[in-house]
Amino acid sequence: xxxxxxxxxxxxxxxxxxxxxxxxxxxxxxxxxxxxxxxxxxxxxxxxxxxxxxxxxxxxxxxxxxxxxxxxxxxxxxxxxxxxxxxxxxxxxxxxxxxxxxxxxxxxxxxxxxxxxxxxxxxxxxxxxxxxxxxxxxxxxxxxxxxxxxxxxxxxxxxxxxxxxxxxxxxxxxxxxxxxxxxxxxxxxxxxxxxxxxxxxxxxxxxxxxxxxxxxxxxxxxxxxxxxxxxxxxxxxxxxxxxxxxxxxxxxxxxxxxxxxxxxxxxxxxxxx
Numbered sequence: 001x002x003x004x005x006x007x008x009x010x011x012x013x014x015x016x017x018x019x020x021x022x023x024x025x026x027x028x029x030x031x032x033x034x035x036x037x038x039x040x041x042x043x044x045x046x047x048x049x050x051x052x053x054x055x056x057x058x059x060x061x062x063x064x065x066x067x068x069x070x071x072x073x074x075x076x077x078x079x080x081x082x083x084x085x086x087x088x089x090x091x092x093x094x095x096x097x098x099x100x101x102x103x104x105x106x107x108x109x110x111x112x113x114x115x116x117x118x119x120x121x122x123x124x125x126x127x128x129x130x131x132x133x134x135x136x137x138x139x140x141x142x143x144x145x146x147x148x149x150x151x152x153x154x155x156x157x158x159x160x161x162x163x164x165x166x167x168x169x170x171x172x173x174x175x176x177x178x179x180x181x182x183x184x185x186x187x188x189x190x191x192x193x194x195x196x197x198x199x200x201x202x203x204x205x206x207x208x209x210x211x212x213x214x215x216x217x218x219x220x221x222x223x224x225x226x227x228x229x230x231x232x233x234x235x236x237x238x239x240x241x242x243x244x245x246x247x248x249x250x251x252x253x254x255x256x257x258x259x260x261x262x263x264x265x266x267x268x269x270x271x272x273x
Contacts, residue, residue: 008270013044019058019076026086041092045183047103048154049078050223070105071228088162093260095183100191115143119194140195147193148212157222159239175241181257206253213245
């Protein structure tokens with residue numbers, strides 16, 4: 001698939017590979033990079049699991065108890081820290097997936113469970129009274145805050161991880177925002193967040209993402225090998241590298257994937273021998 005001798009190179013999406021396949025592929029990409037062949041690793045619709053490495057993620061039994069006390073879903077289909085760093089090193093890209101089943105762990109699901117039931121019950125009633133409409137709007141806003149908390153926690157975890165572990169040639173922390181994009185998976189088999197149910201809700205989501213950081217100033221978390229910690233506000237501001245939140249959201253939602261496609265989905269790259 002990576003060959004350019006029998007037609008165009010096909011870049012591989014590692015999302016549904018087993019963990020063993022991903023380890024093999026990541027090592028292959030590293031070896032090619034040593035020879036001057038850049039192969040970006042793509043994770044088209046992903047969430048983080050908070051584990052530090054492939055080996056750490058692989059040693060935990062995947063059953064109903066794995067996520068019970070977790071903020072992020074710990075299943076190995078999600079990205080571990082070693083994997084994220086490999087994707088960055090390859091000049092790859094990560095699409096963040098808005099998935100009720102894949103992104104949250106048990107702790108977060110407990111916080112949304114009652115609200116989701118209320119939301120779905122009120123949504124079915126087409127002719128809501130003024131009072132019930134206000135209640136529906138309140139529930140929807142509460143859910144939005146919880147989902148944006150989770151989305152931003154996934155995103156800032158990635159940025160923090162790369163910021164700590166990678167430096168430029170002058171020894172300065174690198175800007176990791178370029179590898180993060182939207183990986184909605186709305187065209188696949190997905191359990192979407194209730195309040196962002198389809199592509200038609202993306203504009204609302206993008207605006208809500210800005211508002212969450214800029215106005216609500218709600219909590220954002222990161223994982224240290226499964227242990228959850230809350231970001232300080234000044235830490236978030238430092239990780240923004242002087243950009244406004246509007247610029248960051250615009251990059252995540254539009255510019256980063258456009259730049260990636262412009263660089264790697266070209267005849268020059270795919271067919272060059």
